[in-house]
Amino acid sequence: MKTVIIGGVAGGASTATRLRRMDEKAEIIILERGDFISFANCGLPYHIGGVIQEREKLLVISPEKLKNTFNIEARVKHEALSIDTKKKTVNVRDLSNGREYTESYDKLVLSPGATPIIPPIPGVDLPGVFTLRSIPDMDRINDFVTEKQATRAVVIGGGFIGLEIAENLQDRGVQVTIIEMLDQVMAPIDYEMAAMVHQHLDFKHVRLALSDGLKAIDADSPLNVTLQSGRVVGTDMVILSVGVRPETSLAKDAGLELGLRGTIVVNDHLQTSDKDIYAIGDAVQIKNIISGKEVNLPLAGPASKQARIVADNIAGRDMAFKGVQGTSIVKVFDLTVASTGLNSKQLADLGLPFKDVIIHASNHAGYYPGASPMAFKLLFSPEGKIYGAQLVGVEGVDKRVDVIATAIRAGMTVYDLEELELAYAPPYGSARDAVNIIGFLAGNVLRGDLETIDWNMVDKMDREKNVFLDVRDPEELAIGMIDGALNIPLGELRQRLNEIPHSKRVVVYCQVGQRGYFATRILKQNGFDVVNLNGGFKTYSHVTC
Amino acid sequence: MKTVIIGGVAGGASTATRLRRMDEKAEIIILERGDFISFANCGLPYHIGGVIQEREKLLVISPEKLKNTFNIEARVKHEALSIDTKKKTVNVRDLSNGREYTESYDKLVLSPGATPIIPPIPGVDLPGVFTLRSIPDMDRINDFVTEKQATRAVVIGGGFIGLEIAENLQDRGVQVTIIEMLDQVMAPIDYEMAAMVHQHLDFKHVRLALSDGLKAIDADSPLNVTLQSGRVVGTDMVILSVGVRPETSLAKDAGLELGLRGTIVVNDHLQTSDKDIYAIGDAVQIKNIISGKEVNLPLAGPASKQARIVADNIAGRDMAFKGVQGTSIVKVFDLTVASTGLNSKQLADLGLPFKDVIIHASNHAGYYPGASPMAFKLLFSPEGKIYGAQLVGVEGVDKRVDVIATAIRAGMTVYDLEELELAYAPPYGSARDAVNIIGFLAGNVLRGDLETIDWNMVDKMDREKNVFLDVRDPEELAIGMIDGALNIPLGELRQRLNEIPHSKRVVVYCQVGQRGYFATRILKQNGFDVVNLNGGFKTYSHVTC
Numbered sequence A, B: 001m002k003t004v005i006i007g008g009v010a011g012g013a014s015t016a017t018r019l020r021r022m023d024e025k026a027e028i029i030i031l032e033r034g035d036f037i038s039f040a041n042c043g044l045p046y047h048i049g050g051v052i053q054e055r056e057k058l059l060v061i062s063p064e065k066l067k068n069t070f071n072i073e074a075r076v077k078h079e080a081l082s083i084d085t086k087k088k089t090v091n092v093r094d095l096s097n098g099r100e101y102t103e104s105y106d107k108l109v110l111s112p113g114a115t116p117i118i119p120p121i122p123g124v125d126l127p128g129v130f131t132l133r134s135i136p137d138m139d140r141i142n143d144f145v146t147e148k149q150a151t152r153a154v155v156i157g158g159g160f161i162g163l164e165i166a167e168n169l170q171d172r173g174v175q176v177t178i179i180e181m182l183d184q185v186m187a188p189i190d191y192e193m194a195a196m197v198h199q200h201l202d203f204k205h206v207r208l209a210l211s212d213g214l215k216a217i218d219a220d221s222p223l224n225v226t227l228q229s230g231r232v233v234g235t236d237m238v239i240l241s242v243g244v245r246p247e248t249s250l251a252k253d254a255g256l257e258l259g260l261r262g263t264i265v266v267n268d269h270l271q272t273s274d275k276d277i278y279a280i281g282d283a284v285q286i287k288n289i290i291s292g293k294e295v296n297l298p299l300a301g302p303a304s305k306q307a308r309i310v311a312d313n314i315a316g317r318d319m320a321f322k323g324v325q326g327t328s329i330v331k332v333f334d335l336t337v338a339s340t341g342l343n344s345k346q347l348a349d350l351g352l353p354f355k356d357v358i359i360h361a362s363n364h365a366g367y368y369p370g371a372s373p374m375a376f377k378l379l380f381s382p383e384g385k386i387y388g389a390q391l392v393g394v395e396g397v398d399k400r401v402d403v404i405a406t407a408i409r410a411g412m413t414v415y416d417l418e419e420l421e422l423a424y425a426p427p428y429g430s431a432r433d434a435v436n437i438i439g440f441l442a443g444n445v446l447r448g449d450l451e452t453i454d455w456n457m458v459d460k461m462d463r464e465k466n467v468f469l470d471v472r473d474p475e476e477l478a479i480g481m482i483d484g485a486l487n488i489p490l491g492e493l494r495q496r497l498n499e500i501p502h503s504k505r506v507v508v509y510c511q512v513g514q515r516g517y518f519a520t521r522i523l524k525q526n527g528f529d530v531v532n533l534n535g536g537f538k539t540y541s542h543v544t545c
């Protein structure tokens, strides 16, 4: 059995190694048009920033070692030009000498990845304009910064790669401006969560232009970036990180069925429309297990797991890939931003009714030094099915997103989160972990113990019909208050109920939502019509300040 | 409705606050015989070590604040002396003045906790001999260390409280010796995992006497601790931390049904044998969801979750507590030690057939700075049901134990771990997280792709029938080797198969197990009878060096 694999990095190389383990006698050939196989794509920004100092560390395994250890032949600088699905051959060009040849296969695996999108505007081909996908891309950026002593950069796109590049350039002393078409960075998370990232970028002196797009780049002083708003930003360099496009020209030309955004269509065995051709990674369309819809999720985790499944299928096992949920994480300076599942916008687009709660919880027991807050949002169905979670914080974010990701995979409900028995000692968590607490709160909402409103309702509320009640202590009010709110500290509430009008709905808030909830319970059981501000004044002020 | 709660800390206070939220009109009285309600038991060792500097931080909420915020009456220094289940009254003594009185109840909640076990040996009542459970206990230890300028301490018992105390005293400049009756510290984890803790304690200059017990303490220079082995250790102070005994004399005298080790028997609504009396926390017997057996799990997480359920039941809701799985974690100097579910000994005692795998994985991508290794053991049924996990490492241990704890709760299998979509970016994990990898390995074992043997078989193996094959590179052998092993580096294996006797079983090993597995696949498919050493030379050397 001869397997040819196109693409020799996250998906391709992992397919090859697993296939070797499953089948010692198989013939396995990797075709990689780039200079390197098996490099750590995800580490590229960190070498630019000097965090990963040795470039060699990014080269996870060499073709020689792949040969010795796995008896796999990896041909770098070999580009697959076309596939003949009838003859089961691939036409290949050796880029080092231009020679073309034909390689036959019994099974073919496509893991060609994706290419950075280059917006079709003037100036994107100027020197000093870059994308980042490969080792040579990284080397070019690195050399440019060093040689030109660049002090200013414009990063186009505030997705996770854009943010990583921004942080790393900034760490290297380059003043970064991020341009983002949407009104927020990090599309996977909701606006009020992204607002915390905006504040943090500002704190780290990264300039941020939201709701603005790239119009043109001119070779002037040395570069001028003109935005759709008309604003002009002078810079030494521009990094385009506006997303990636699946690399599927080969598949298309071979007549394989394509789906969403030109991705390759695969079944749950990761077979394309040609049963002898498999495809994985950034190039494919895959089912989202929560929405049931096909999506493209260009991340390394799914690619490397699909690789293992494809190898098993080729080796004669019967393995299915169940789908993705979209778990992601990114470091943005001192913050960690993570999410799993669907966000508000996706749920709204799908027409799925949902509820959400936001807490600001501590990563571990507050009395143990070093506790830091996390904003934690949970989205769920009216029946309690967990749709998604988003977290922004300094420590402990990666843990909670993984717990929720596991819970989603298991089909757990918010009620299950209430019961999770997570590891507790003061340096690591709380007797009720943030995951339990968010489960409590979601459960409270679903059981009807608590109604909440979101930050974006506050300024829309009719003050004739609603009264804001701030239950924080007087010394906390200096941080800011909602205009016109009545202040009765929680500890005095039961004695001062008569100060609250029964004729209006009471919108309670405190700093993070907890005392607001406690107050809500008191008021509700005293006959008031009452709602609590989700995430408290903290979330509201992230968005409004 | 009048509810009286006996015990005002983790379980008791949490019952009271939740009950108030569920029922604004309820009468709620807490009886606490100690000086404080709601203190952070789990923080006590860290105040001794100066890690938590302010003592007030340990006092989570005061009776006054409980009154103002929750309208709950907490009476400290009030001891419940007896319960009259017929009359539904509690006989109480006000310890501040000796006055006794009777308090009636509609519902009674017992959350009396547990008391440190004092071994019945001579000298345990000497000055300088302590236990640690309450704020006054902590104050006494603190004052003693300061006043006597103690420089030596003996800690009896190497459970999690003993280890926390050891670390904190040592940090404070006190030379600690731990005496442990078993052959290992941290009973919840298996021996080869505990062996890493032993090495680390040694590295931190804590002295450790295993398989030895306390025989007597004598008032001499200032104290002499005599061990069962005959060894005598001179010390300034002794801390007894040999476990806790459920505090159930009240329940017993009231005729409530008692179970395992004198714990209070409760149903899944946490009702005792008297339907108007509930019990929770350290004092009760509770079902282990994995074994189905009744256990006593004296930890704060379960206590505080049971509290919420009892409050709901009293408030007229129908809530069940499903049971515990035994998730725990402890910081031991630079290490984190965590486990969830059942360990080898428990599984053997239950007669449940099981398999286990051990990996040494990185907490995050190896190419990103600061990666550190974790030893990670997974125990599972022949069908793939996850029975338990144990981890020892520097970073990222708490995350993995929580993911596995969630997976166990959800009834997931090792095959589900292979598929988990966990958050990956280089600072946080790997494209295949350690949890995926351990799932792969367990899946490989169950699918018959790999057979393993454990470290404890190595020295028992008949060398006539088994040959050890070390597939590490020559430069790694200086760390140590298994006696008589043949060395063929993995990269040369396919060329040198003829050097390996076909007549014997081949026991392959490498440093951590991964290359051993790769070699196993090569050999197996070349017709060899082959097994891989679980956890590699690393686990073996933890135990033998």
Ligand SMILES: Cc1cc2nc3c(=O)[nH]c(=O)nc-3n(C[C@H](O)[C@H](O)[C@H](O)COP(=O)(O)OP(=O)(O)OC[C@H]3O[C@@H](n4cnc5c(N)ncnc54)[C@H](O)[C@@H]3O)c2cc1C
Pocket: A006, A007, A008, A009, A010, A011, A012, A031, A032, A033, A034, A041, A042, A043, A044, A045, A078, A079, A080, A081, A111, A112, A113, A114, A132, A133, A134, A161, A247, A250, A280, A281, A282, A283, A298, A299, A300, A301, A303, B424, B425, B426
């Ligand atoms: C800067 C950066 C940071 C990232 N960070 C993260 C992260 O933190 N977490 C995360 O999960 N993911 C991250 N990713 C995404 C992750 O790297 C990809 O999802 C993953 O590499 C996809 O694997 P793949 O095999 O589909 O594609 P790739 O790994 O890109 O491999 C595809 C290979 O195929 C080759 N190829 C394409 N066409 C041909 C052809 N015709 N002939 C021969 N060879 C061909 C390409 O040269 C390429 O090397 C990051 C990506 C980048 C660029």
Ligand SMILES: Cc1cc2nc3c(=O)[nH]c(=O)nc-3n(C[C@H](O)[C@H](O)[C@H](O)COP(=O)(O)OP(=O)(O)OC[C@H]3O[C@@H](n4cnc5c(N)ncnc54)[C@H](O)[C@@H]3O)c2cc1C
Pocket: A424, A425, A426, B006, B007, B008, B009, B010, B011, B012, B031, B032, B033, B034, B041, B042, B043, B044, B045, B078, B079, B080, B081, B111, B112, B113, B114, B132, B133, B134, B161, B247, B250, B280, B281, B282, B283, B298, B299, B300, B301, B303
């Ligand atoms: C030093 C230390 C460290 C710990 N660390 C951790 C940790 O890291 N993680 C973890 O999960 N758990 C930890 N624990 C365990 C945790 O504190 C307990 O599991 C938890 O407090 C149990 O709650 P409880 O309500 O059952 O008992 P407690 O919190 O002990 O409360 C019981 C209270 O009842 C009172 N009482 C008893 N009898 C009477 C009576 N007759 N009348 C009136 N009052 C009475 C007692 O005075 C006591 O204050 C630790 C415990 C200690 C001592």
Ligand SMILES: CC(C)(COP(=O)(O)OP(=O)(O)OC[C@H]1O[C@@H](n2cnc3c(N)ncnc32)[C@H](O)[C@@H]1OP(=O)(O)O)[C@@H](O)C(=O)NCCC(=O)NCCS
Pocket: A008, A009, A010, A011, A013, A014, A017, A018, A021, A037, A038, A039, A040, A041, A042, A043, A060, A061, A300, A304, A308, B358, B359, B360, B431, B432, B437, B440, B441, B444, B512, B513, B514, B515, B517
């Ligand atoms: C290096 C590379 C070729 C894959 O190699 P690989 O050997 O298949 O995979 P890993 O290194 O992840 O190791 C996993 C294998 O080792 C096994 N393993 C890991 N630790 C083990 C241990 N302690 N004992 C036994 N087996 C172990 C796993 O079970 C798995 O084998 P399996 O799939 O047959 O079950 C591929 O990951 C790669 O090219 N990486 C760089 C590119 C990339 O991933 N980029 C995106 C992220 S930056």
Ligand SMILES: CC(C)(COP(=O)(O)OP(=O)(O)OC[C@H]1O[C@@H](n2cnc3c(N)ncnc32)[C@H](O)[C@@H]1OP(=O)(O)O)[C@@H](O)C(=O)NCCC(=O)NCCS
Pocket: A358, A359, A360, A431, A432, A437, A440, A441, A444, A512, A513, A514, A515, A517, B008, B009, B010, B011, B013, B014, B017, B018, B021, B037, B038, B039, B040, B041, B042, B043, B060, B061, B300, B304, B308
């Ligand atoms: C402090 C103490 C009295 C409990 O107070 P509590 O208010 O019931 O509990 P917590 O502080 O954990 O807060 C949880 C409550 O706040 C709610 N909450 C938390 N954050 C919230 C937010 N941002 N928005 C809305 N509600 C929130 C939770 O839903 C939960 O309420 P519920 O049970 O009605 O659903 C009790 O935990 C205690 O005595 N602790 C010290 C002793 C101890 O636990 N020792 C062992 C560990 S060291």
